[in-house]
Amino acid sequence: MSQSISTDVAIIGAGPAGLFAVFECGMLKMRCVLIDTLEATGGQCSALYPEKPIYDVPAYPSILAGDLIERLEAQAAPFAPVKLLGQRVDGLQREGDGFVLTT
Template sequence: MLSILSTDVAIIGAGPVGLFAVFQCGMLKLSTQVIDALPASGGQCTALYPEKPIYDIPGSPQINAETLIAQLEKQIAPFNPQIHLDQQVVSLERDGSEWLLSTSKSLVIRAKAVIIAAGAGAFGPNKPPLQNIGQYENKTVHYLVHNRELFRDQRIVIAG
């Protein structure tokens, strides 16, 4: 039997805007279910540039991406959001006055409203078409910089 989760608001995307949407819903006493294709919340901030300073966040002249996401997660914690990671929404259908969302992991959510905060959506690196490149990935070939210290005093090449 298929299990269906019910909520006031389904939020597609767990980046900064999706996380702030959780906060706003919580302030209105609305329950939320959040779905994101990435394995961690934070969207591009977490996936692509966690240590990069960001200069266009209201109220913060400068904040790094990792800190921004940590603060948003702390801000939404009192509202106990349910966050479903590493899965994509594969269908969104109207069902009377509600919405039915189905994910790539067979999760079904019934919601009174849907917020799409998908940003760039599901994404991945543009890998060069080189034979056997997989054996070097995460050893000497990296597509993302999660920790700048790994590259300190190293000779590197940036392509792309």
């Protein structure tokens, strides 16, 4: 089944940087699609070490990886990104003044 989604920004990778990008784009009134091969957001923080403390996040001397992802999810939630989880980007083609991604 083929699905077409029009958006302002496609964010490939739903780890901490991808989740924060959703928030930043939302603040700029940009619609986002978040794409990741994993079945859940959070990247390695969720998949491999949710109980591991992280020491290099601004404003947090220490935070558990799972807690960081929960907070980033909460921060991004008001902007309601379309999430395409469990999907890999297989192609990128220029089309007119935009691009077409295929998963």
